[in-house]
Amino acid sequence: MMYPDDRKYSEEHEWAMEEGDLLVIGITEHAQTSLGDIVFVELPEAGSDIVSGDSIGVIESVKAASDFYAPISGSVEEINQAVVDDPAMINRDPHADGWLIKVKSSDPSELESLMDASAYGEFVKDL
Amino acid sequence: MAEIKKTALFDAHQKLGGRLIDFGGWMLPVQYKGVLQEHQACREKAGLFDVSHMGEFLLEGPDAEKFLNLICTNDVTKAQTGKAMYTAMCNDRGGIVDDLIFYRLAPEKYLMVVNASNIQKDWSHIQKEFEKRGGTANLNLTLKDESSSWGLLALQGRLSAKIIEGLSGNLDVKSLAPFACTSGRMAGVDVTLARTGYTGEDGFEIFVPVSQVVSVWEALLEAGIPQGLEPCGLGARDTLRLEMAYALYGHELNEDRSPLETGLAWVTRLEKGVDFTGRAAIEAKKSAGVTRCLAGFRMIERGIPREGYPVFDAEGLKQIGQVTSGSHSPTLGQAIGLAFVDKSGTEPGSEIRIGIRGKNLTAEVVKTPFYRRSYQT
Secondary structure, three states: OOOOOOOEEOOOOEEEEEEOOEEEEEEOHHHHHHHOOEEEEEOOOOOOEEOOOOEEEEEEEOOOEEEEEOOOOEEEEEEOHHHHHOOHHHHHOOOOOOOOEEEEEOOOHHHHHOEOHHHHHHHHHOO | OOOOEEOOOHHHHHHOOOEEEEEOOEEEEEEOOOHHHHHHHHHHOOEEEEOOOOEEEEEEOOOHHHHHHHHEOOOHHHOOOOEEEEEEEEOOOOOEEEEEEEEEEEOOEEEEEEOHHHHHHHHHHHHHHHHHOOHHHHOOOEEEEOOOOEEEEEEEOOOHHHHHHOOOEOOOOOOOOOOEEEEEEEOOEEEEEEOOOOOOOOEEEEEEEHHHHHHHHHHHHHHHHHHOOEEOOHHHHHHHHHHOOOOOEOOOEOOOOOHHHOOOHHHOOOOOOOOOOOHHHHHHHHHHOOOEEEEEEEEOOOOOOOOOOEEEOOOOOOEEEEEEEEEEEOOOOEEEEEEEEEOOOOOOOOEEEEEEOOEEEEEEEEOOOOOOOOOOO
8 A cells, every 4th residue: 555645644544735725634544444344433533632642532333433543633524424424424535525623723834744655655554 | 371273274274375363262264355345245245254253063963942941032933944053151140141043953953053252151050050050950951062062154145055066966046035044055065054143144054074174165165256256264254244333242242231232132022921030120120121232333534433332412522422443434434433322412413522532523413224235035
């Protein structure tokens, strides 16, 4: 699996990609494969503040609930209602249509500290 | 740490891309292609499960029936030769040691099938019961733990009979009634075939000598896959049984809960005329009044109930129990669960609340099973 190099990745298997002055956040292909069929998503509310490393939502497969961790800090500007209504979209297209939230970053240096695509590719290879 | 055991199909599961996990000490596939797809295949066509981890005990001899009737809650004398019976096995406190199916293979020969996680516990319980009931001086039977000699496959779904008929062999599948069992040849192997299962569909459980289980597995896949059969993992096995509200040991059932509290009154024959282990305690509980029960519920507010989540009354004020199993129901497309709760206030139609990550979300108690198949066998 080649991970897109237009974004950064966290050890908790989230990605963050710049889009204008916002960061789009989702979970990785590795994460969706590990979870299996996703049937429920709970996202933070638009307008709420998030802190990097905190659990800010839940992604549930048939078998289990997993935390969704904020890869960066900031305020949530938009959530993807389409994945709330159809969680399987995350399985189908985790890196594009299956995005989860858009965030206005409060600390641009956080993005720099995340892994790039090749580092993340190495990281998941060892799991 | 005990060594993790593999079934005879370990390599076959890997070859099929199964995601293998440690399930109670056994490496078994939780899924192959995906839980939802496997669940749906079983509901609509057929699914094939490796359940070789289950335990098998053989009881044989003139007193096999008598002894089995002393350790089981159900009336063993009602099981005819060639038939299966579901029962609980209790301790002296009336708590459930295990729930199991036994097959009366011959007039004096019974095969008990017990939960994998309970094999050692059940075996020592049965040994103790045997001694308690007078041992060999009083009971003429032999007891054998044959768990490692048998592979067990479950072929489930409406196409199951058709798939078996397509294999070589001499089994009269059509005339095998639900809960009946027979022996014969299938795909060149001597097997014992029973029309039983754990999914709510028509289907069969196939006992195969462990050395030949791979060839039967492969023959069933070869015959079934063109008809829509999918190999199914533990994930689908769990969602299928949950839609039927079938109790699972370690979740709904344990040694502190009696059969009367866990929906197993129908296999608990207090009046059968035998002082079976646990009878006095269960009778005492019955006289005192059963105050707790298993209830099926569906979520009204969005959220998925999971084992251990607290259950509250309609106002969300008083905790009345906890979730024992919960998931998204693939067939119903909604979140469902089973809970062990106070009996009053949890009749079907009652509103309850499930505590999910600090929020008390509304759910409704419903009649079980959640799913009923629509075809005749």
